[in-house]
Amino acid sequence: MNRNDIIDLLRIDNRNEIEELFSQARKAREKEFGNKIFMYGFVYFSTWCRNDCNFCYYRKSNEIDRYRKEPEEIISIAENLAGSGVHLLDLTMGEDLTxxxxxxxxxxxxxxRIKENTGLPVMLSPGLIEDRDIARFAELGVEWYALYQETHNRELYAKLRLNQDYDQRMHGKLYAKETGMLIEExxxxxxxxxLGDIADSILEMGRIGASQMRVMSFVxxxxxxxxSVRKPDPLLEEKIIxxxxxxxxxxxxxxxxxxDGIKGLEDRLNAGANVITSIIPPKTGLAGVAQNSMDVDEGGRTVEEASHILKTMGLQPATVLDxxxxxxxxNGRCN
Ligand code: SF4
Known part of the structure:
Protein backbone atom coordinates (compact mmCIF):
# COMPACT_ATOMS: atom_id res chain seq x y z
CA MET A 1 0.00 0.00 0.00
CA ASN A 2 1.21 3.49 -0.76
CA ARG A 3 0.45 6.66 1.17
CA ASN A 4 -2.86 7.27 -0.65
CA ASP A 5 -4.02 3.68 -0.15
CA ILE A 6 -3.36 4.00 3.57
CA ILE A 7 -5.25 7.30 3.79
CA ASP A 8 -8.20 5.73 1.94
CA LEU A 9 -8.32 2.90 4.45
CA LEU A 10 -8.04 5.27 7.41
CA ARG A 11 -11.03 7.19 5.98
CA ILE A 12 -13.48 4.31 5.72
CA ASP A 13 -16.45 4.71 8.02
CA ASN A 14 -18.87 2.14 6.69
CA ARG A 15 -19.23 -0.52 9.40
CA ASN A 16 -19.15 -3.42 6.91
CA GLU A 17 -15.97 -2.13 5.30
CA ILE A 18 -14.36 -1.64 8.71
CA GLU A 19 -15.30 -5.18 9.71
CA GLU A 20 -13.82 -6.46 6.45
CA LEU A 21 -10.57 -4.59 7.18
CA PHE A 22 -10.37 -6.14 10.65
CA SER A 23 -11.23 -9.58 9.31
CA GLN A 24 -8.41 -9.39 6.73
CA ALA A 25 -6.02 -8.25 9.46
CA ARG A 26 -6.98 -11.22 11.65
CA LYS A 27 -6.41 -13.58 8.72
CA ALA A 28 -2.95 -12.08 8.16
CA ARG A 29 -2.15 -12.55 11.86
CA GLU A 30 -3.40 -16.12 11.84
CA LYS A 31 -1.32 -17.01 8.81
CA GLU A 32 1.82 -15.74 10.53
CA PHE A 33 1.20 -16.58 14.20
CA GLY A 34 -1.70 -19.08 14.31
CA ASN A 35 -4.00 -18.40 17.24
CA LYS A 36 -1.19 -17.59 19.68
CA ILE A 37 -0.92 -14.28 21.47
CA PHE A 38 2.06 -12.97 23.45
CA MET A 39 1.92 -11.20 26.80
CA TYR A 40 4.31 -8.62 28.23
CA GLY A 41 4.75 -7.76 31.89
CA PHE A 42 5.20 -4.06 32.50
CA VAL A 43 7.42 -2.62 35.22
CA TYR A 44 7.32 1.16 35.23
CA PHE A 45 10.05 1.47 37.84
CA SER A 46 10.58 5.24 37.92
CA THR A 47 8.11 7.99 37.12
CA TRP A 48 10.74 10.74 37.45
CA CYS A 49 11.60 12.46 34.18
CA ARG A 50 13.74 15.38 33.01
CA ASN A 51 11.46 16.07 30.03
CA ASP A 52 8.30 18.02 29.54
CA CYS A 53 6.37 16.22 26.81
CA ASN A 54 3.07 17.98 26.34
CA PHE A 55 1.00 14.80 26.22
CA CYS A 56 2.49 13.08 29.26
CA TYR A 57 1.19 12.90 32.81
CA TYR A 58 4.74 12.34 34.09
CA ARG A 59 6.23 15.46 32.45
CA LYS A 60 8.54 17.20 34.90
CA SER A 61 6.28 20.25 35.29
CA ASN A 62 3.28 18.22 36.43
CA GLU A 63 3.03 18.30 40.20
CA ILE A 64 2.17 14.72 40.95
CA ASP A 65 3.23 11.99 43.35
CA ARG A 66 6.19 10.14 41.87
CA TYR A 67 8.08 7.03 42.77
CA ARG A 68 11.42 5.37 42.07
CA LYS A 69 11.33 1.70 43.01
CA GLU A 70 14.27 0.18 44.89
CA PRO A 71 16.33 -2.39 42.95
CA GLU A 72 15.24 -5.33 45.12
CA GLU A 73 11.59 -4.43 44.60
CA ILE A 74 12.00 -4.08 40.83
CA ILE A 75 13.63 -7.50 40.69
CA SER A 76 10.98 -9.09 42.86
CA ILE A 77 8.13 -7.60 40.77
CA ALA A 78 9.82 -8.88 37.61
CA GLU A 79 10.14 -12.35 39.14
CA ASN A 80 6.47 -12.31 40.10
CA LEU A 81 5.45 -11.32 36.60
CA ALA A 82 7.65 -14.06 35.15
CA GLY A 83 5.98 -16.56 37.47
CA SER A 84 2.55 -15.41 36.31
CA GLY A 85 3.30 -16.49 32.74
CA VAL A 86 4.35 -13.39 30.77
CA HIS A 87 6.70 -13.89 27.81
CA LEU A 88 8.76 -10.71 28.17
CA LEU A 89 9.53 -8.11 30.81
CA ASP A 90 9.18 -4.50 29.72
CA LEU A 91 11.32 -2.34 32.03
CA THR A 92 10.30 1.27 31.63
CA MET A 93 11.33 4.55 33.24
CA GLY A 94 10.98 8.26 32.58
CA GLU A 95 14.28 9.93 31.73
CA ASP A 96 15.26 9.79 35.40
CA LEU A 97 18.58 11.56 35.97
CA THR A 98 19.37 9.33 38.94
CA ARG A 113 19.90 -9.88 37.69
CA ILE A 114 16.41 -9.90 36.18
CA LYS A 115 17.67 -11.71 33.11
CA GLU A 116 19.56 -14.24 35.23
CA ASN A 117 16.72 -14.84 37.67
CA THR A 118 13.81 -15.05 35.23
CA GLY A 119 15.43 -16.26 31.99
CA LEU A 120 12.93 -14.09 30.10
CA PRO A 121 13.60 -11.71 27.24
CA VAL A 122 13.71 -8.06 28.26
CA MET A 123 12.54 -4.88 26.59
CA LEU A 124 14.20 -1.73 27.85
CA SER A 125 12.33 1.59 27.61
CA PRO A 126 14.61 4.08 29.36
CA GLY A 127 13.98 7.04 27.05
CA LEU A 128 16.83 8.38 24.96
CA ILE A 129 20.23 7.26 26.26
CA GLU A 130 23.79 7.53 24.96
CA ASP A 131 25.05 5.15 22.27
CA ARG A 132 27.65 3.70 24.66
CA ASP A 133 24.88 2.79 27.13
CA ILE A 134 22.76 1.24 24.40
CA ALA A 135 25.79 -0.81 23.36
CA ARG A 136 26.31 -2.03 26.94
CA PHE A 137 22.71 -3.19 27.24
CA ALA A 138 22.95 -4.88 23.85
CA GLU A 139 26.07 -6.72 25.04
CA LEU A 140 24.22 -7.80 28.14
CA GLY A 141 21.74 -9.52 25.82
CA VAL A 142 18.79 -7.13 26.19
CA GLU A 143 16.55 -8.11 23.31
CA TRP A 144 14.57 -4.91 22.71
CA TYR A 145 15.02 -1.16 22.83
CA ALA A 146 11.72 0.73 22.78
CA LEU A 147 11.77 4.41 21.94
CA TYR A 148 8.78 6.16 20.47
CA GLN A 149 8.79 9.13 18.17
CA GLU A 150 4.98 9.42 18.64
CA THR A 151 4.70 11.18 15.27
CA HIS A 152 6.92 11.47 12.21
CA ASN A 153 5.71 14.95 11.37
CA ARG A 154 8.63 17.05 12.62
CA GLU A 155 6.52 20.13 13.30
CA LEU A 156 4.05 18.19 15.39
CA TYR A 157 6.90 16.33 17.08
CA ALA A 158 8.38 19.65 18.22
CA LYS A 159 5.04 20.55 19.82
CA LEU A 160 4.69 17.20 21.55
CA ARG A 161 8.23 16.42 22.67
CA LEU A 162 9.37 19.87 23.77
CA ASN A 163 13.10 20.55 23.41
CA GLN A 164 13.95 17.04 22.26
CA ASP A 165 15.79 16.64 19.00
CA TYR A 166 13.92 14.55 16.43
CA ASP A 167 17.05 13.22 14.75
CA GLN A 168 18.82 12.33 17.99
CA ARG A 169 15.83 10.29 19.06
CA MET A 170 15.64 8.56 15.69
CA HIS A 171 19.38 7.94 15.83
CA GLY A 172 19.03 6.23 19.23
CA LYS A 173 16.75 3.53 17.93
CA LEU A 174 18.63 3.06 14.67
CA TYR A 175 21.83 2.69 16.65
CA ALA A 176 20.17 0.09 18.89
CA LYS A 177 19.20 -1.82 15.77
CA GLU A 178 22.80 -1.67 14.54
CA THR A 179 23.96 -3.26 17.78
CA GLY A 180 21.66 -6.20 17.09
CA MET A 181 18.72 -5.24 19.30
CA LEU A 182 15.17 -5.38 18.00
CA ILE A 183 13.43 -2.03 18.10
CA GLU A 184 9.92 -0.90 18.89
CA GLU A 185 8.61 2.29 17.34
CA LEU A 195 -4.42 11.11 8.19
CA GLY A 196 -1.44 11.85 5.93
CA ASP A 197 0.79 12.05 9.01
CA ILE A 198 -0.46 8.66 10.16
CA ALA A 199 0.22 7.20 6.71
CA ASP A 200 3.73 8.67 6.80
CA SER A 201 4.32 7.10 10.22
CA ILE A 202 3.10 3.71 9.06
CA LEU A 203 5.52 3.84 6.12
CA GLU A 204 8.35 5.14 8.31
CA MET A 205 7.96 2.35 10.86
CA GLY A 206 8.49 -0.10 8.02
CA ARG A 207 11.41 1.85 6.59
CA ILE A 208 13.37 1.85 9.83
CA GLY A 209 12.74 -1.87 10.32
CA ALA A 210 10.83 -1.74 13.59
CA SER A 211 9.96 -5.27 14.71
CA GLN A 212 7.27 -4.09 17.07
CA MET A 213 4.94 -1.26 16.03
CA ARG A 214 2.74 0.40 18.60
CA VAL A 215 -0.18 2.80 18.28
CA MET A 216 -1.96 4.19 21.33
CA SER A 217 -4.86 6.59 21.53
CA PHE A 218 -3.99 9.76 23.37
CA VAL A 219 -5.59 9.90 26.82
CA SER A 228 -8.66 19.40 27.36
CA VAL A 229 -7.89 17.64 24.06
CA ARG A 230 -10.59 15.06 23.40
CA LYS A 231 -9.74 11.37 23.42
CA PRO A 232 -9.94 10.21 19.79
CA ASP A 233 -12.48 7.78 18.38
CA PRO A 234 -11.18 4.32 19.39
CA LEU A 235 -11.79 3.15 15.84
CA LEU A 236 -8.85 5.23 14.66
CA GLU A 237 -6.39 3.23 16.78
CA GLU A 238 -8.02 -0.03 15.68
CA LYS A 239 -7.83 0.88 12.00
CA ILE A 240 -4.14 1.74 12.37
CA ILE A 241 -3.52 -1.62 14.06
CA ASP A 260 -9.15 1.21 28.17
CA GLY A 261 -8.04 -1.44 30.63
CA ILE A 262 -9.02 -5.06 30.13
CA LYS A 263 -12.33 -4.13 28.50
CA GLY A 264 -10.48 -2.66 25.52
CA LEU A 265 -8.53 -5.84 24.85
CA GLU A 266 -10.99 -7.67 22.62
CA ASP A 267 -11.41 -4.82 20.12
CA ARG A 268 -7.66 -4.42 19.70
CA LEU A 269 -7.13 -8.14 19.20
CA ASN A 270 -10.03 -8.16 16.74
CA ALA A 271 -8.20 -5.51 14.72
CA GLY A 272 -5.11 -7.74 14.39
CA ALA A 273 -2.92 -7.01 17.43
CA ASN A 274 -0.93 -9.98 18.77
CA VAL A 275 0.78 -8.82 21.97
CA ILE A 276 -1.00 -7.93 25.19
CA THR A 277 1.11 -5.21 26.78
CA SER A 278 1.02 -3.45 30.12
CA ILE A 279 0.24 -6.45 32.27
CA ILE A 280 0.83 -5.02 35.75
CA PRO A 281 0.61 -6.89 39.04
CA PRO A 282 -2.04 -5.40 41.36
CA LYS A 283 -1.21 -3.72 44.70
CA THR A 284 2.45 -3.05 43.93
CA GLY A 285 2.08 0.71 43.60
CA LEU A 286 3.08 0.55 39.94
CA ALA A 287 1.54 2.90 37.40
CA GLY A 288 0.70 2.67 33.72
CA VAL A 289 1.97 5.19 31.19
CA ALA A 290 -1.03 6.47 29.25
CA GLN A 291 -3.38 6.10 32.21
CA ASN A 292 -1.76 6.02 35.59
CA SER A 293 -4.16 3.72 37.40
CA MET A 294 -6.61 2.14 34.94
CA ASP A 295 -7.59 -1.36 36.19
CA VAL A 296 -4.23 -1.91 37.92
CA ASP A 297 -5.25 -2.43 41.53
CA GLU A 298 -8.54 -3.98 40.54
CA GLY A 299 -6.41 -6.88 39.27
CA GLY A 300 -7.73 -6.43 35.74
CA ARG A 301 -4.33 -6.38 34.10
CA THR A 302 -3.17 -9.90 34.80
CA VAL A 303 -2.24 -12.92 32.69
CA GLU A 304 -5.21 -14.73 34.18
CA GLU A 305 -7.75 -12.09 33.13
CA ALA A 306 -6.20 -11.71 29.69
CA SER A 307 -6.09 -15.50 29.14
CA HIS A 308 -9.78 -15.73 29.96
CA ILE A 309 -10.59 -13.21 27.23
CA LEU A 310 -8.30 -14.97 24.75
CA LYS A 311 -10.21 -18.21 25.32
CA THR A 312 -13.57 -16.61 24.57
CA MET A 313 -12.08 -15.35 21.28
CA GLY A 314 -10.68 -18.72 20.15
CA LEU A 315 -7.14 -17.48 20.84
CA GLN A 316 -4.58 -18.78 23.31
CA PRO A 317 -1.50 -17.55 25.17
CA ALA A 318 1.74 -18.48 23.40
CA THR A 319 4.54 -20.24 25.27
CA VAL A 320 7.91 -18.70 26.08
CA LEU A 321 9.39 -21.03 23.46
CA ASP A 322 6.94 -19.67 20.84
CA ASN A 331 16.22 -11.19 14.16
CA GLY A 332 16.62 -13.16 10.94
CA ARG A 333 14.68 -10.47 9.08
CA CYS A 334 16.75 -7.66 10.58
CA ASN A 335 20.18 -9.14 9.93
S1 SF4 B 1 6.78 10.81 27.52
FE1 SF4 B 1 8.58 9.94 28.52
S2 SF4 B 1 10.20 11.46 28.11
FE2 SF4 B 1 8.24 12.52 27.80
S3 SF4 B 1 7.74 13.45 29.78
FE3 SF4 B 1 6.73 11.45 29.70
S4 SF4 B 1 8.13 10.06 30.71
FE4 SF4 B 1 9.28 11.91 30.15
Whole structure:
Protein backbone atom coordinates (compact mmCIF):
# COMPACT_ATOMS: atom_id res chain seq x y z
CA MET A 1 0.00 0.00 0.00
CA ASN A 2 1.21 3.49 -0.76
CA ARG A 3 0.45 6.66 1.17
CA ASN A 4 -2.86 7.27 -0.65
CA ASP A 5 -4.02 3.68 -0.15
CA ILE A 6 -3.36 4.00 3.57
CA ILE A 7 -5.25 7.30 3.79
CA ASP A 8 -8.20 5.73 1.94
CA LEU A 9 -8.32 2.90 4.45
CA LEU A 10 -8.04 5.27 7.41
CA ARG A 11 -11.03 7.19 5.98
CA ILE A 12 -13.48 4.31 5.72
CA ASP A 13 -16.45 4.71 8.02
CA ASN A 14 -18.87 2.14 6.69
CA ARG A 15 -19.23 -0.52 9.40
CA ASN A 16 -19.15 -3.42 6.91
CA GLU A 17 -15.97 -2.13 5.30
CA ILE A 18 -14.36 -1.64 8.71
CA GLU A 19 -15.30 -5.18 9.71
CA GLU A 20 -13.82 -6.46 6.45
CA LEU A 21 -10.57 -4.59 7.18
CA PHE A 22 -10.37 -6.14 10.65
CA SER A 23 -11.23 -9.58 9.31
CA GLN A 24 -8.41 -9.39 6.73
CA ALA A 25 -6.02 -8.25 9.46
CA ARG A 26 -6.98 -11.22 11.65
CA LYS A 27 -6.41 -13.58 8.72
CA ALA A 28 -2.95 -12.08 8.16
CA ARG A 29 -2.15 -12.55 11.86
CA GLU A 30 -3.40 -16.12 11.84
CA LYS A 31 -1.32 -17.01 8.81
CA GLU A 32 1.82 -15.74 10.53
CA PHE A 33 1.20 -16.58 14.20
CA GLY A 34 -1.70 -19.08 14.31
CA ASN A 35 -4.00 -18.40 17.24
CA LYS A 36 -1.19 -17.59 19.68
CA ILE A 37 -0.92 -14.28 21.47
CA PHE A 38 2.06 -12.97 23.45
CA MET A 39 1.92 -11.20 26.80
CA TYR A 40 4.31 -8.62 28.23
CA GLY A 41 4.75 -7.76 31.89
CA PHE A 42 5.20 -4.06 32.50
CA VAL A 43 7.42 -2.62 35.22
CA TYR A 44 7.32 1.16 35.23
CA PHE A 45 10.05 1.47 37.84
CA SER A 46 10.58 5.24 37.92
CA THR A 47 8.11 7.99 37.12
CA TRP A 48 10.74 10.74 37.45
CA CYS A 49 11.60 12.46 34.18
CA ARG A 50 13.74 15.38 33.01
CA ASN A 51 11.46 16.07 30.03
CA ASP A 52 8.30 18.02 29.54
CA CYS A 53 6.37 16.22 26.81
CA ASN A 54 3.07 17.98 26.34
CA PHE A 55 1.00 14.80 26.22
CA CYS A 56 2.49 13.08 29.26
CA TYR A 57 1.19 12.90 32.81
CA TYR A 58 4.74 12.34 34.09
CA ARG A 59 6.23 15.46 32.45
CA LYS A 60 8.54 17.20 34.90
CA SER A 61 6.28 20.25 35.29
CA ASN A 62 3.28 18.22 36.43
CA GLU A 63 3.03 18.30 40.20
CA ILE A 64 2.17 14.72 40.95
CA ASP A 65 3.23 11.99 43.35
CA ARG A 66 6.19 10.14 41.87
CA TYR A 67 8.08 7.03 42.77
CA ARG A 68 11.42 5.37 42.07
CA LYS A 69 11.33 1.70 43.01
CA GLU A 70 14.27 0.18 44.89
CA PRO A 71 16.33 -2.39 42.95
CA GLU A 72 15.24 -5.33 45.12
CA GLU A 73 11.59 -4.43 44.60
CA ILE A 74 12.00 -4.08 40.83
CA ILE A 75 13.63 -7.50 40.69
CA SER A 76 10.98 -9.09 42.86
CA ILE A 77 8.13 -7.60 40.77
CA ALA A 78 9.82 -8.88 37.61
CA GLU A 79 10.14 -12.35 39.14
CA ASN A 80 6.47 -12.31 40.10
CA LEU A 81 5.45 -11.32 36.60
CA ALA A 82 7.65 -14.06 35.15
CA GLY A 83 5.98 -16.56 37.47
CA SER A 84 2.55 -15.41 36.31
CA GLY A 85 3.30 -16.49 32.74
CA VAL A 86 4.35 -13.39 30.77
CA HIS A 87 6.70 -13.89 27.81
CA LEU A 88 8.76 -10.71 28.17
CA LEU A 89 9.53 -8.11 30.81
CA ASP A 90 9.18 -4.50 29.72
CA LEU A 91 11.32 -2.34 32.03
CA THR A 92 10.30 1.27 31.63
CA MET A 93 11.33 4.55 33.24
CA GLY A 94 10.98 8.26 32.58
CA GLU A 95 14.28 9.93 31.73
CA ASP A 96 15.26 9.79 35.40
CA LEU A 97 18.58 11.56 35.97
CA THR A 98 19.37 9.33 38.94
CA UNK A 99 20.14 6.54 36.48
CA UNK A 100 21.87 8.82 34.00
CA UNK A 101 24.22 10.15 36.70
CA UNK A 102 25.86 6.79 37.42
CA UNK A 103 26.15 5.97 33.71
CA UNK A 104 23.42 3.38 34.12
CA UNK A 105 25.57 1.10 36.30
CA UNK A 106 22.66 0.59 38.71
CA UNK A 107 20.16 -0.18 35.94
CA UNK A 108 22.68 -2.44 34.24
CA UNK A 109 22.95 -4.48 37.41
CA UNK A 110 19.16 -4.64 37.87
CA UNK A 111 18.64 -5.82 34.28
CA UNK A 112 21.45 -8.38 34.57
CA ARG A 113 19.90 -9.88 37.69
CA ILE A 114 16.41 -9.90 36.18
CA LYS A 115 17.67 -11.71 33.11
CA GLU A 116 19.56 -14.24 35.23
CA ASN A 117 16.72 -14.84 37.67
CA THR A 118 13.81 -15.05 35.23
CA GLY A 119 15.43 -16.26 31.99
CA LEU A 120 12.93 -14.09 30.10
CA PRO A 121 13.60 -11.71 27.24
CA VAL A 122 13.71 -8.06 28.26
CA MET A 123 12.54 -4.88 26.59
CA LEU A 124 14.20 -1.73 27.85
CA SER A 125 12.33 1.59 27.61
CA PRO A 126 14.61 4.08 29.36
CA GLY A 127 13.98 7.04 27.05
CA LEU A 128 16.83 8.38 24.96
CA ILE A 129 20.23 7.26 26.26
CA GLU A 130 23.79 7.53 24.96
CA ASP A 131 25.05 5.15 22.27
CA ARG A 132 27.65 3.70 24.66
CA ASP A 133 24.88 2.79 27.13
CA ILE A 134 22.76 1.24 24.40
CA ALA A 135 25.79 -0.81 23.36
CA ARG A 136 26.31 -2.03 26.94
CA PHE A 137 22.71 -3.19 27.24
CA ALA A 138 22.95 -4.88 23.85
CA GLU A 139 26.07 -6.72 25.04
CA LEU A 140 24.22 -7.80 28.14
CA GLY A 141 21.74 -9.52 25.82
CA VAL A 142 18.79 -7.13 26.19
CA GLU A 143 16.55 -8.11 23.31
CA TRP A 144 14.57 -4.91 22.71
CA TYR A 145 15.02 -1.16 22.83
CA ALA A 146 11.72 0.73 22.78
CA LEU A 147 11.77 4.41 21.94
CA TYR A 148 8.78 6.16 20.47
CA GLN A 149 8.79 9.13 18.17
CA GLU A 150 4.98 9.42 18.64
CA THR A 151 4.70 11.18 15.27
CA HIS A 152 6.92 11.47 12.21
CA ASN A 153 5.71 14.95 11.37
CA ARG A 154 8.63 17.05 12.62
CA GLU A 155 6.52 20.13 13.30
CA LEU A 156 4.05 18.19 15.39
CA TYR A 157 6.90 16.33 17.08
CA ALA A 158 8.38 19.65 18.22
CA LYS A 159 5.04 20.55 19.82
CA LEU A 160 4.69 17.20 21.55
CA ARG A 161 8.23 16.42 22.67
CA LEU A 162 9.37 19.87 23.77
CA ASN A 163 13.10 20.55 23.41
CA GLN A 164 13.95 17.04 22.26
CA ASP A 165 15.79 16.64 19.00
CA TYR A 166 13.92 14.55 16.43
CA ASP A 167 17.05 13.22 14.75
CA GLN A 168 18.82 12.33 17.99
CA ARG A 169 15.83 10.29 19.06
CA MET A 170 15.64 8.56 15.69
CA HIS A 171 19.38 7.94 15.83
CA GLY A 172 19.03 6.23 19.23
CA LYS A 173 16.75 3.53 17.93
CA LEU A 174 18.63 3.06 14.67
CA TYR A 175 21.83 2.69 16.65
CA ALA A 176 20.17 0.09 18.89
CA LYS A 177 19.20 -1.82 15.77
CA GLU A 178 22.80 -1.67 14.54
CA THR A 179 23.96 -3.26 17.78
CA GLY A 180 21.66 -6.20 17.09
CA MET A 181 18.72 -5.24 19.30
CA LEU A 182 15.17 -5.38 18.00
CA ILE A 183 13.43 -2.03 18.10
CA GLU A 184 9.92 -0.90 18.89
CA GLU A 185 8.61 2.29 17.34
CA UNK A 186 5.31 3.91 18.32
CA UNK A 187 2.83 6.64 17.54
CA UNK A 188 0.05 8.38 19.40
CA UNK A 189 -3.34 8.79 17.76
CA UNK A 190 -5.38 11.91 18.43
CA UNK A 191 -2.60 14.42 19.13
CA UNK A 192 -3.29 16.76 16.21
CA UNK A 193 -1.97 14.60 13.39
CA UNK A 194 -3.59 14.36 9.95
CA LEU A 195 -4.42 11.11 8.19
CA GLY A 196 -1.44 11.85 5.93
CA ASP A 197 0.79 12.05 9.01
CA ILE A 198 -0.46 8.66 10.16
CA ALA A 199 0.22 7.20 6.71
CA ASP A 200 3.73 8.67 6.80
CA SER A 201 4.32 7.10 10.22
CA ILE A 202 3.10 3.71 9.06
CA LEU A 203 5.52 3.84 6.12
CA GLU A 204 8.35 5.14 8.31
CA MET A 205 7.96 2.35 10.86
CA GLY A 206 8.49 -0.10 8.02
CA ARG A 207 11.41 1.85 6.59
CA ILE A 208 13.37 1.85 9.83
CA GLY A 209 12.74 -1.87 10.32
CA ALA A 210 10.83 -1.74 13.59
CA SER A 211 9.96 -5.27 14.71
CA GLN A 212 7.27 -4.09 17.07
CA MET A 213 4.94 -1.26 16.03
CA ARG A 214 2.74 0.40 18.60
CA VAL A 215 -0.18 2.80 18.28
CA MET A 216 -1.96 4.19 21.33
CA SER A 217 -4.86 6.59 21.53
CA PHE A 218 -3.99 9.76 23.37
CA VAL A 219 -5.59 9.90 26.82
CA UNK A 220 -5.99 13.40 28.30
CA UNK A 221 -4.84 13.40 31.93
CA UNK A 222 -4.98 15.98 34.72
CA UNK A 223 -2.48 18.78 34.81
CA UNK A 224 -0.96 18.43 31.35
CA UNK A 225 -1.11 21.14 28.66
CA UNK A 226 -3.22 18.80 26.48
CA UNK A 227 -5.65 18.10 29.31
CA SER A 228 -8.66 19.40 27.36
CA VAL A 229 -7.89 17.64 24.06
CA ARG A 230 -10.59 15.06 23.40
CA LYS A 231 -9.74 11.37 23.42
CA PRO A 232 -9.94 10.21 19.79
CA ASP A 233 -12.48 7.78 18.38
CA PRO A 234 -11.18 4.32 19.39
CA LEU A 235 -11.79 3.15 15.84
CA LEU A 236 -8.85 5.23 14.66
CA GLU A 237 -6.39 3.23 16.78
CA GLU A 238 -8.02 -0.03 15.68
CA LYS A 239 -7.83 0.88 12.00
CA ILE A 240 -4.14 1.74 12.37
CA ILE A 241 -3.52 -1.62 14.06
CA UNK A 242 -5.27 -3.40 11.17
CA UNK A 243 -3.32 -1.50 8.49
CA UNK A 244 -0.02 -2.19 10.25
CA UNK A 245 -0.92 -5.87 10.38
CA UNK A 246 -1.77 -5.98 6.67
CA UNK A 247 1.36 -4.14 5.65
CA UNK A 248 3.78 -5.88 8.02
CA UNK A 249 2.18 -9.26 8.84
CA UNK A 250 5.29 -10.55 10.64
CA UNK A 251 5.66 -7.76 13.22
CA UNK A 252 4.49 -7.65 16.80
CA UNK A 253 1.63 -5.23 17.38
CA UNK A 254 0.53 -4.42 20.91
CA UNK A 255 -2.99 -4.35 22.28
CA UNK A 256 -2.23 -2.09 25.21
CA UNK A 257 -4.25 -2.42 28.40
CA UNK A 258 -3.14 1.11 29.23
CA UNK A 259 -5.86 2.91 27.30
CA ASP A 260 -9.15 1.21 28.17
CA GLY A 261 -8.04 -1.44 30.63
CA ILE A 262 -9.02 -5.06 30.13
CA LYS A 263 -12.33 -4.13 28.50
CA GLY A 264 -10.48 -2.66 25.52
CA LEU A 265 -8.53 -5.84 24.85
CA GLU A 266 -10.99 -7.67 22.62
CA ASP A 267 -11.41 -4.82 20.12
CA ARG A 268 -7.66 -4.42 19.70
CA LEU A 269 -7.13 -8.14 19.20
CA ASN A 270 -10.03 -8.16 16.74
CA ALA A 271 -8.20 -5.51 14.72
CA GLY A 272 -5.11 -7.74 14.39
CA ALA A 273 -2.92 -7.01 17.43
CA ASN A 274 -0.93 -9.98 18.77
CA VAL A 275 0.78 -8.82 21.97
CA ILE A 276 -1.00 -7.93 25.19
CA THR A 277 1.11 -5.21 26.78
CA SER A 278 1.02 -3.45 30.12
CA ILE A 279 0.24 -6.45 32.27
CA ILE A 280 0.83 -5.02 35.75
CA PRO A 281 0.61 -6.89 39.04
CA PRO A 282 -2.04 -5.40 41.36
CA LYS A 283 -1.21 -3.72 44.70
CA THR A 284 2.45 -3.05 43.93
CA GLY A 285 2.08 0.71 43.60
CA LEU A 286 3.08 0.55 39.94
CA ALA A 287 1.54 2.90 37.40
CA GLY A 288 0.70 2.67 33.72
CA VAL A 289 1.97 5.19 31.19
CA ALA A 290 -1.03 6.47 29.25
CA GLN A 291 -3.38 6.10 32.21
CA ASN A 292 -1.76 6.02 35.59
CA SER A 293 -4.16 3.72 37.40
CA MET A 294 -6.61 2.14 34.94
CA ASP A 295 -7.59 -1.36 36.19
CA VAL A 296 -4.23 -1.91 37.92
CA ASP A 297 -5.25 -2.43 41.53
CA GLU A 298 -8.54 -3.98 40.54
CA GLY A 299 -6.41 -6.88 39.27
CA GLY A 300 -7.73 -6.43 35.74
CA ARG A 301 -4.33 -6.38 34.10
CA THR A 302 -3.17 -9.90 34.80
CA VAL A 303 -2.24 -12.92 32.69
CA GLU A 304 -5.21 -14.73 34.18
CA GLU A 305 -7.75 -12.09 33.13
CA ALA A 306 -6.20 -11.71 29.69
CA SER A 307 -6.09 -15.50 29.14
CA HIS A 308 -9.78 -15.73 29.96
CA ILE A 309 -10.59 -13.21 27.23
CA LEU A 310 -8.30 -14.97 24.75
CA LYS A 311 -10.21 -18.21 25.32
CA THR A 312 -13.57 -16.61 24.57
CA MET A 313 -12.08 -15.35 21.28
CA GLY A 314 -10.68 -18.72 20.15
CA LEU A 315 -7.14 -17.48 20.84
CA GLN A 316 -4.58 -18.78 23.31
CA PRO A 317 -1.50 -17.55 25.17
CA ALA A 318 1.74 -18.48 23.40
CA THR A 319 4.54 -20.24 25.27
CA VAL A 320 7.91 -18.70 26.08
CA LEU A 321 9.39 -21.03 23.46
CA ASP A 322 6.94 -19.67 20.84
CA UNK A 323 8.11 -16.20 21.78
CA UNK A 324 11.79 -17.12 21.51
CA UNK A 325 11.15 -18.60 18.06
CA UNK A 326 9.35 -15.43 17.05
CA UNK A 327 12.32 -13.32 18.19
CA UNK A 328 14.67 -15.55 16.17
CA UNK A 329 12.53 -14.99 13.05
CA UNK A 330 12.46 -11.24 13.67
CA ASN A 331 16.22 -11.19 14.16
CA GLY A 332 16.62 -13.16 10.94
CA ARG A 333 14.68 -10.47 9.08
CA CYS A 334 16.75 -7.66 10.58
CA ASN A 335 20.18 -9.14 9.93
S1 SF4 B 1 6.78 10.81 27.52
FE1 SF4 B 1 8.58 9.94 28.52
S2 SF4 B 1 10.20 11.46 28.11
FE2 SF4 B 1 8.24 12.52 27.80
S3 SF4 B 1 7.74 13.45 29.78
FE3 SF4 B 1 6.73 11.45 29.70
S4 SF4 B 1 8.13 10.06 30.71
FE4 SF4 B 1 9.28 11.91 30.15
Missing amino acids: YHRDNFDLLYDIVR GILAGVGES PQDGIPME AILRLMYPWVLIPASLDI YRECLARL
